[in-house]
Amino acid sequence: MNEGQCMKCSRNEIKAILSSKQKTMTCYKFTLMLLFSLLGSFFASAQETESSQNYAEIIFLPWTSVESDRTNYCRIFLNYKLIASSKMNEIVRYKIYSKGRMAFNIYFSETERYETILDIEDNKTYYCVLGAPYKKQRNKLVTKSLATDLMDEYTYSRTLKLEEDITKPIGKIPDNVTKSKVGSGTGFLLSDKGYIVTNFHVVDGAETIIVRGINGEYGSSFEASVLSSDYVNDLAILKVNSTLINFPSPPYAIQSSNTVKKGADVFALGYPRKNLMENELKVTDGIIKAKSGYKGSISQFQFSAVVQPSNSGGPLINEAGNIIGVVGSKLNSKLAEEAAYAIKSDYLSFFIDQSEKIEYVPTKNSMEGEKLSEQLEKISKFIYIIETK
Known part of the structure; x- marks a missing residue:
C-alpha cells in the first residue's frame, strides 16, 4: 500500500468533495473549483472525469x-489487511483496484471493533x-447525502490519500488492471x-x-497453469503443462x-528469499500458538516458525510429516514478533x-515411524519453487 500526500482541508473544500454539481454555477464558483482541481483537490466533477478508470x-x-476523542486513532482493515490508521479528525480517501466482496473491519480499541x-x-x-452520528449507519456505508450532512457540522484537520498496492492486492485484481510483478513462492x-x-x-x-525443483532438479523448469483458485482463502492449484513428467505419489x-x-x-518448508539463499529447501520449526489466525480468522493457524518472503504456498507439517496447513502470511514484525499464519488443511x-x-490426493502417510530427518529428505523432492512474471 502506497501512502499518498497528506493535505490540509478546509471545511468548504471537504463539502465540495461530497456535494453534487449545481445545475447552474457562477463564474466565480467555477473559477474556484478549477483552481482547487489544479491544486489536487477531489471534487465531484473530478470524480466524474475519472469514471473511466478501473478503480x-x-x-x-x-x-x-467528544472533543477529547478526536485525536484518538482507529484502524481500518479490508480482507484483514491494514489499509489505514487515522485519527478521528482525519478523512481517509482510499483508491482500490480489487473488486468483489471483502471483509471490512474497524478497530477503535482492542475491545471496540x-x-x-x-x-x-x-x-x-x-x-x-x-x-456514531447515525446509529443505524455507524461504521457502515452511508449515502452521499448523509455524508454531506456530516460535513455541515464537523471540521476535519486533513485528508489522507492512500492507494492499494496492486502488486500485493487486497482481493481480486481485474485482468484489465496492469501489474508489474516478478516474484517467487513455494508449492507442493x-x-x-x-x-x-x-x-x-x-x-x-x-x-x-x-x-522448478521437480524431483529435486532445480536446473529444469516447467510451465504451469492455474487450474483452480480461491482468493478468499488465498489458495490456488496449478497443473504442470508438460506430459513428459512422471510424478511419484507424495x-x-x-x-x-x-x-x-x-x-x-x-x-x-519453503524457499524463502531465493535470490539470497539459493535453491536449497529451508525448514524452520515452531509451535501452534493459536487455533485462529489474523484478527481471529477461523480459517488459519497462528504459528511461531520463522517464515520469510517466498515461503508463501509452502506446507506446514507436523511431527508425523503430514500436511496440516499452507503457509500464507506473516504479521509485520513492528506489530508482533514471530506471528505467522497458515491456511488450515480442512479449508484446503x-x-x-x-x-x-482434480483427481485426489494423498490420504496415506508412507513415512510412519521414520525420523524427522528421514521424512524431510523424502518430502523435499515434492516441494517446488514457483516463479512468476
Missing part, C-alpha cells in the same frame, strides 16, 4: 461528539462514517497427476508461471486441522473437493 474509492469520515462486508465495483465512490505436490498447491497471491496476475497425507492442538510442534481439502477437475 473504486472509499471515503472514510470519522465522527465523534466492528465488522461487515463490502461489495466493491468499478468506478464507484463509497462513503463510510466511523463513529498434491498427487501423482501433477497438481501443485500454492497461495493465490503467489500466482495472481502472473502471465507466466514456472515450476509420501505425506493431508491431515485434518481439527486434530491439531495448541502447542503442537510444526515445521514450515474443501477447496480440492469443490474443484471438479
